[in-house]
Each structure stands twice: as structure tokens, then as C-alpha cells.
Amino acid sequence: MLTSQLFIQELRDRGFDFFAGVPCSLLSGLISTIENIPDVKYYPGVREDACVGLCAGAYMGGKLPVLMMQNSGLGYCLNAFTSLNLIYKIPVLVIMSWRGFGGKDAPEHIIMGDINEQLLETSQMKYAELTSDNYETVLQEALNTIQNEKLPYTLLVKKGLFDERH
Amino acid sequence: MNGTDVFNEILAHLKDEPVVHANGFIGRESFNVKDRKASFYMIGSMGLASSIGLGVALSQPDKKVIVMDGDGNVLMAMGTLAMIAAAAPKNLVHVVIDNEVYESTGKQRSLSSEVALEEVARATGYPRVAKVSTRDELNDAFKKFMNSEGPSFLLVKAKPEFDHGTGRVTHTPEEITDRFMEAVNR
């Protein structure tokens, strides 16, 4: 397990300073951790694609944004990723929970859990699974992608990685 | 007023303020009235001009940020009005060119002839809301909103009279991002 505090600190140490998203129970610890840090703001979004827009604007205004979302919001985001981020070269770090992994979850998550990697791959969105062992390496890879290629990078988070608070 | 008339009025008020345009004809009209480095011409991601503008406004609190939206775009992302009202950036002016149609795709009717978008904005909590339909009203309201604390919502009733001779934006999306960022972060 990775503690939410540690991971948020790792993000802040690397310059990430703008947080927005739509909640997932798997990310509940992360979101409440940010909400409790006085000098960082978390903006609750109404839909994941609106958060993609919000993060894009924040990036162009000089911030380094993080979007937190459930994989069920990936479909909403595909148009934004393909017709905004990828062609305008507007990066964002996406922290996406992987509901439905391995077919063990509520019925509504099973299909997306099975195809979220394929959807990211077909849309040429770089991603990696985040684990408690690899977070330093994948964060470095994410930063390289964001700063050098100016492209989005997605970290997939399976159940149990972060402490859940609900 | 048609879309080009709206940009003739609004752009005359601006110096180097960031402007985020909705997709479709709106960006083309603005580009052809006056191309500006601080103008972001969104060509895809319909509905997201408002959330992009919100992000720019929150990260650049000392600059007035203008969103030039369309009725179809607003209707697609109506929830973003709630995000703007809740985040309440004082420096955001949200202008909607409401021609009551999806003009860019052939003037199919939108719902804004039946749904008062300015009332939706008011209900979400924008502190300043106005609806205008003439050049004088537009100039007065825009000047007022540029000089007061927002977020403000300015609904401009306009005629769908796009001139098909209006060329496309000639910059690539990447060029648009680069020059916009340079202008905004100066």
C-alpha cells in the first residue's frame, strides 16, 4: 500500500500544483488528503471531460495539473483527449482508478475494466499501472512525457493501492 | 448583430487579455476580425471552452479572462456553469453568442430558444448576468463586466448569418497553444 500523504507529497515535490476530478472510492484517501492541505486547492468537477478542460486551461495558465477520476469517466474524456490535449500538445497527469480489474467488481465496471487499457492504447495515450514499488519510476516517466513531449500521462490505480476513507 | 458584429465590438475593447473561443464558426469569426496571440481557438472538444477558460482564470487571477462561447457549446456542458459559479473567479467574463442554432453544422435548432441560458447561469450563482441584443447594449454590458468583479455571464442574442467566405484559422493547434501560453504567462 502507498499512503495518500506520501503520494501527494511526491506529486507536489515534482511541481504538480493544481488538482481537479470526479471522485472514486479508490481515490477517496487521495482527495481528502488534498482537501486537507491548506495551500493546495482541489476543484470538484461535474464530469471528467469538464475536468480535462479545466486542467488544460490551468496548464496554459502556468500550472501543472492533476486530474483524478474513475475509469468509468474515460469514455467522456476520449473526445477531449483526442481533439484537445493530443493535437494542441496540452499535457495533464491523469490518476485513474481501475475499477473492474480482473472481472471482479460490480457489473457496471466489468466491461470498462476489461478495455480501459485498449482504449488508452488506441487513442495513443501513454499510461502505466501505479504500484507501491514503482511510483518513483512511473512518476519520472510521467514527468518526462508531460514536460518533453507535452502529452497526457495516465496512472492506473487498482483497488487496495491507496488507503480508502469512506 | 451577427457573430462577426459581436467580435467587431468586443475585440475593440481588448488589449492582451486571454480569450478562449468555443469551436465551430465562433473562432473563425474572431480570427478574421482580429487574430491575437492571446486568443485560444478551440477547434474540437465541443463544450470545453468554458472549463478551459475557468482553468486559465484560476491560474491567472490578475488577468481578465474572456470566454467566447456558443449556445450549443453551453448546452453541451451546462454543468460547467456550476463549476464556474462555485469556483467564482472574479476575473472571468463568460460571453455566449446565442443564435439559437448549431450554426456551424447547418443551423439546426438548439434548445436555447426555449431555455433561457442567462437564467440558468443566474441560478447556478454567477453574481453578474445580462442579456443583450443590440450593439449599444453589448458595449455597455461588456465594458461594465470588464470593470467589475465576476464571474459574469453575458448572453448576446445574435443572428445566424455566418459568411461562408470567412476563412479557417490558419495556425496549427500546436502553434495556437504556444503563442497563447506565451501571451498569457508574460
Ligand SMILES: Cc1ncc(C[n+]2csc(CCOP(=O)(O)OP(=O)(O)O)c2C)c(N)n1
Ligand atoms: C462532441 C461534438 N459533437 C458535435 C460536433 C459538431 N459541431 C461542431 S460546431 C457545432 C455547433 C456549435 O454550436 P454553437 O455553440 O451554438 O455555435 P454556432 O455553431 O451556433 O456558432 C457542432 C454541433 C462536435 N464538434 N463535437
Ligand SMILES: [Mg+2]
Ligand atoms: Mg449557436
